Amino acid sequence: MGDYDLNIIFRSDVEVELVKHSANDLDVVFAARVSTRGENAESVVSGKEASGLINFLMRERHGSPFEHAYFTFRVKAPLFVWREHMRHRIASYNEESGRYKELAPEFYLPDSERKLVQVGKTGAYEFVDGSTEQHAITLVQMRQACERAYHAYREMLAYGVAKEVARMSLPVNIYSSAYVTMNARALMNFLSLRVSAPDSAYPSYPQREIEMVAEKYEQIFADTMPLTHLAFVVNGRVAP
Amino acid sequence: MGDYDLNIIFRSDVEVELVKHSANDLDVVFAARVSTRGENAESVVSGKEASGLINFLMRERHGSPFEHAYFTFRVKAPLFVWREHMRHRIASYNEESGRYKELAPEFYLPDSERKLVQVGKTGAYEFVDGSTEQHAITLVQMRQACERAYHAYREMLAYGVAKEVARMSLPVNIYSSAYVTMNARALMNFLSLRVSAPDSAYPSYPQREIEMVAEKYEQIFADTMPLTHLAFVVNGRVAP
Amino acid sequence: MGDYDLNIIFRSDVEVELVKHSANDLDVVFAARVSTRGENAESVVSGKEASGLINFLMRERHGSPFEHAYFTFRVKAPLFVWREHMRHRIASYNEESGRYKELAPEFYLPDSERKLVQVGKTGAYEFVDGSTEQHAITLVQMRQACERAYHAYREMLAYGVAKEVARMSLPVNIYSSAYVTMNARALMNFLSLRVSAPDSAYPSYPQREIEMVAEKYEQIFADTMPLTHLAFVVNGRVAP
Amino acid sequence: MGDYDLNIIFRSDVEVELVKHSANDLDVVFAARVSTRGENAESVVSGKEASGLINFLMRERHGSPFEHAYFTFRVKAPLFVWREHMRHRIASYNEESGRYKELAPEFYLPDSERKLVQVGKTGAYEFVDGSTEQHAITLVQMRQACERAYHAYREMLAYGVAKEVARMSLPVNIYSSAYVTMNARALMNFLSLRVSAPDSAYPSYPQREIEMVAEKYEQIFADTMPLTHLAFVVNGRVAP
Numbered sequence: 012m013g014d015y016d017l018n019i020i021f022r023s024d025v026e027v028e029l030v031k032h033s034a035n036d037l038d039v040v041f042a043a044r045v046s047t048r049g050e051n052a053e054s055v056v057s058g059k060e061a062s063g064l065i066n067f068l069m070r071e072r073h074g075s076p077f078e079h080a081y082f083t084f085r086v087k088a089p090l091f092v093w094r095e096h097m098r099h100r101i102a103s104y105n106e107e108s109g110r111y112k113e114l115a116p117e118f119y120l121p122d123s124e125r126k127l128v129q130v131g132k133t134g135a136y137e138f139v140d141g142s143t144e145q146h147a148i149t150l151v152q153m154r155q156a157c158e159r160a161y162h163a164y165r166e167m168l169a170y171g172v173a174k175e176v177a178r179m180s181l182p183v184n185i186y187s188s189a190y191v192t193m194n195a196r197a198l199m200n201f202l203s204l205r206v207s208a209p210d211s212a213y214p215s216y217p218q219r220e221i222e223m224v225a226e227k228y229e230q231i232f233a234d235t236m237p238l239t240h241l242a243f244v245v246n247g248r249v250a251p
Numbered sequence: 252m253g254d255y256d257l258n259i260i261f262r263s264d265v266e267v268e269l270v271k272h273s274a275n276d277l278d279v280v281f282a283a284r285v286s287t288r289g290e291n292a293e294s295v296v297s298g299k300e301a302s303g304l305i306n307f308l309m310r311e312r313h314g315s316p317f318e319h320a321y322f323t324f325r326v327k328a329p330l331f332v333w334r335e336h337m338r339h340r341i342a343s344y345n346e347e348s349g350r351y352k353e354l355a356p357e358f359y360l361p362d363s364e365r366k367l368v369q370v371g372k373t374g375a376y377e378f379v380d381g382s383t384e385q386h387a388i389t390l391v392q393m394r395q396a397c398e399r400a401y402h403a404y405r406e407m408l409a410y411g412v413a414k415e416v417a418r419m420s421l422p423v424n425i426y427s428s429a430y431v432t433m434n435a436r437a438l439m440n441f442l443s444l445r446v447s448a449p450d451s452a453y454p455s456y457p458q459r460e461i462e463m464v465a466e467k468y469e470q471i472f473a474d475t476m477p478l479t480h481l482a483f484v485v486n487g488r489v490a491p
Numbered sequence: 492m493g494d495y496d497l498n499i500i501f502r503s504d505v506e507v508e509l510v511k512h513s514a515n516d517l518d519v520v521f522a523a524r525v526s527t528r529g530e531n532a533e534s535v536v537s538g539k540e541a542s543g544l545i546n547f548l549m550r551e552r553h554g555s556p557f558e559h560a561y562f563t564f565r566v567k568a569p570l571f572v573w574r575e576h577m578r579h580r581i582a583s584y585n586e587e588s589g590r591y592k593e594l595a596p597e598f599y600l601p602d603s604e605r606k607l608v609q610v611g612k613t614g615a616y617e618f619v620d621g622s623t624e625q626h627a628i629t630l631v632q633m634r635q636a637c638e639r640a641y642h643a644y645r646e647m648l649a650y651g652v653a654k655e656v657a658r659m660s661l662p663v664n665i666y667s668s669a670y671v672t673m674n675a676r677a678l679m680n681f682l683s684l685r686v687s688a689p690d691s692a693y694p695s696y697p698q699r700e701i702e703m704v705a706e707k708y709e710q711i712f713a714d715t716m717p718l719t720h721l722a723f724v725v726n727g728r729v730a731p
Numbered sequence: 732m733g734d735y736d737l738n739i740i741f742r743s744d745v746e747v748e749l750v751k752h753s754a755n756d757l758d759v760v761f762a763a764r765v766s767t768r769g770e771n772a773e774s775v776v777s778g779k780e781a782s783g784l785i786n787f788l789m790r791e792r793h794g795s796p797f798e799h800a801y802f803t804f805r806v807k808a809p810l811f812v813w814r815e816h817m818r819h820r821i822a823s824y825n826e827e828s829g830r831y832k833e834l835a836p837e838f839y840l841p842d843s844e845r846k847l848v849q850v851g852k853t854g855a856y857e858f859v860d861g862s863t864e865q866h867a868i869t870l871v872q873m874r875q876a877c878e879r880a881y882h883a884y885r886e887m888l889a890y891g892v893a894k895e896v897a898r899m900s901l902p903v904n905i906y907s908s909a910y911v912t913m914n915a916r917a918l919m920n921f922l923s924l925r926v927s928a929p930d931s932a933y934p935s936y937p938q939r940e941i942e943m944v945a946e947k948y949e950q951i952f953a954d955t956m957p958l959t960h961l962a963f964v965v966n967g968r969v970a971p
Contacts, residue, residue, distance in 0.1 A: 078343035103318035152883035156900035163872035180876035392643035403632035420636035558823035583798035
């Protein structure tokens with residue numbers, strides 16, 4: 012067995028960067044006005060009119076005017092987050108490939124704020140703090156498992172085994188990067204399911220790590236489309 | 252029966268305007284590179300490298316990198332064109348509503364260049380010029396039918412009948428406007444089916460009027476993403 | 492101008508026939524159980540367990556288990572209904588083609604129960620009965636416009652004009668048939684938007700004629716998946 | 732550290748079972764005939780007529796008539812296969828959840844027929860047999876990494892750590908089960924990309940393990956819709 016300096020990095024965060032977007036509140040207004048004004052949809056809009064119309068659309072679940080606003084993100088997160096993320100089908104993805112690229116030794120570890128213990132019933136778990144011992148066990152076990160797995164990966168690669176085979180024993184907390192493009196309607200659906208929002212009409216129970224991605228999305232969404240975001244929140248965080 | 256000045260407009264064109272876009276060839280390159288480079292996808296790209304990579308993706312049908320480029324159009328076309336257009340489901344639409352808005356009296360008429368006579372078999376019709384008499388009959392019949400229908404519409408409205416009812420006897424050549432948003436992959440699929448391209452690997456047999464919309468889309472696509480458009484054409488106009 | 496016996500049929504109904512389906516409540520249960528039981532998802536299910544689990548899924552908006560149940564309908568309805576129907580993109584369609592087939596002279600007319608007058612504001616119209624005069628005007632105007640339009644159609648065909656051109660002046664109340672396939676999740680979304688359900692949490696304001704189609708869908712849905720339909724109704728007619 | 736009998740199972744296969752379907756060649760014919768015959772789409776069809784029409788649709792890329800035929804599979808495969816499978820968005824999934832269920836210790840190992848060494852360039856790798864030493868290294872490294880990871884999983888669970896946390900260090904070759912529903916058009920797209928078919932017009936380069944799933948799908952498809960499958964193969968394995 013070889014003796015490598017694996018240089019493994021353990022981290023506890025996710026990265027979300029806005030690559031580009033074509034999103035602003037006025038586009039929602041113009042798209043919605045086509046219904047009632049036809050080709051003369053665009054003209055001056057007061058802030059109050061925009062706010063009122065967007066709120067009406069959200070409340071009445073007229074979702075299509077929100078589909079013309081697009082966001083492209085670059086996201087770095089562990090595989091177990093991507094597994095959940097890619098269940099959202101109204102989105103476009105290009106992810107780092109373990110078939111074509113040697114995967115870097117970066118692994119997710121829960122930090123001390125990550126609640127480790129679940130209580131309650133299936134589908135509506137709540138999480139509470141773990142004990143010091145539980146945190147210690149988790150860190151030790153995960154670190155050792157990741158180190159053993161990455162060692163195996165490097166060993167197979169060193170012997171000339173194909174990347175797509177060698178990666179098979181890598182764990183789901185290894186990091187991977189992807190381009191993600193979603194429109195504002197799909198993004199609101201994502202947020203409604205992936206941010207817990209315990210006070211909302213429909214609380215969700217996302218795993219904390221995908222919620223960390225969703226929170227960063229939501230901040231960017233709120234900065235880019237403030238009226239739309241406000242209407243989303245005010246109307247119970249239900250996607251139109 | 253009332254006596255209206257209907258002010259009917261007959262025309263033979265379609266309108267396509269690019270409202271906004273987030274589309275350029277480099278985004279395709281960056282999205283594709285994520286697979287092989289991960290988070291370091293963006294850096295300087297030579298024109299030759301971009302051209303080569305885009306051509307490779309198109310030829311090998313790796314379609315996902317083309318999904319991050321978005322176009323929003325405002326289109327004005329007859330209803331019978333919209334009926335075909337909206338069969339394309341990977342797109343977002345907001346169309347003028349005959350339920351909420353009084354529809355303007357604008358109707359499509361084939362002009363003298365529109366070939367009126369079909370030959371050949373179902374699914375692969377070819378069209379040939381009509382005779383002078385056929386053109387004359389077509390114009391007369393269509394004009395009279397449109398005038399009669401629009402008169403009926405106005406008459407019902409004048410008597411207080413709801414717009415959604417009164418519109419029922421309006422013909423499918425009445426014009427309607429809509430916002431249409433599509434990504435570059437969906438747009439290429441549209442072009443592959445809605446531009447005839449008789450010399451391509453897979454010739455299509457679109458109705459001429461939706462082809463007029465498609466030709467305007469294609470011009471905008473070629474101007475915005477010239478390398479992607481070239482690769483589309485060179486590789487047989489098959490969407491990846 | 493030719494002198495035809497046009498044999499025009501006016502009618503006021505829509506047709507919906509269940510062609511085939513792969514839908515039953517137990518499939519929802521089995522699909523949902525995969526999450527918690529893995530490969531041993533199938534075993535005996537009591538009616539009470541099925542009912543409870545389906546209600547839980549509906550209430551918590553876990554929609555994916557409802558996607559494995561499929562319905563294929565054959566529907567006959569006026570074009571203006573199809574225009575709204577095909578805005579539902581999570582569905583498969585094959586419709587009668589006016590390019591390939593001579594369209595039969597069947598046209599929709601509102602019957603005496605169809606409320607003709609709208610009151611209230613855009614997006615939330617209510618409809619009230621029309622007067623005898625309004626009904627009379629509507630019938631006369633529509634009949635004459637349809638007859639004039641169908642005459643024009645036949646005249647152009649008689650002169651050898653292509654079907655795809657001749658149909659341009661046919662009105663949107665002409666009937667057309669299509670195959671429609673939808674899964675139960677998409678169907679519930681359709682019902683939530685196309686049946687008015689004034690007492691539900693989110694009342695909708697569909698045009699009456701698409702509601703007539705939706706009501707027939709709902710009856711078939713209730714017969715085929717009674718537990719799922721009940722949970723849909725009990726939980727406010729919101730699609731999961 | 733605890734001392735468990737982990738009872739780990741290593742295997743080299745995938746499981747595909749047809750749960751239900753609503754698929755047969757005649758439905759394609761009936762759906763396609765709606766275009767040209769309208770409501771009278773169904774009547775006796777000769778085998779020759781069906782074969783000819785299906786071949787025409789495939790060749791001319793008229794894909795929509797293939798969307799009314801549905802397949803529901805139960806599939807058991809390693810996570811790295813699911814990661815690729817779920818990139819196919821025109822499909823419905825319900826997968827075993829590591830958040831709700833303790834994951835069983837079943838892991839994929841390449842068997843002696845799995846070619847371990849890749850040659851050629853990115854995007855078009857070919858695979859050749861590995862040496863005896865390469866196979867031995869692969870088995871030893873993978874087994875040890877899996878055992879270490881599953882031990883960590885059990886250890887964290889024993890200390891009361893939540894399942895969704897404990898699973899983070901499990902490798903991507905652990906098995907998972909899911910329900911998968913796809914229509915015949917989406918299935919053909921899957922087959923065109925996930926079966927290598929080196930002699931076809933567009934050879935693909937799938938990872939062997941997802942190809943094993945695809946081959947089982949294809950056998951079921953060929954048994955259920957033989958005319959459609961034949962037309963798919965004859966027309967270059969390009970999805971319509």
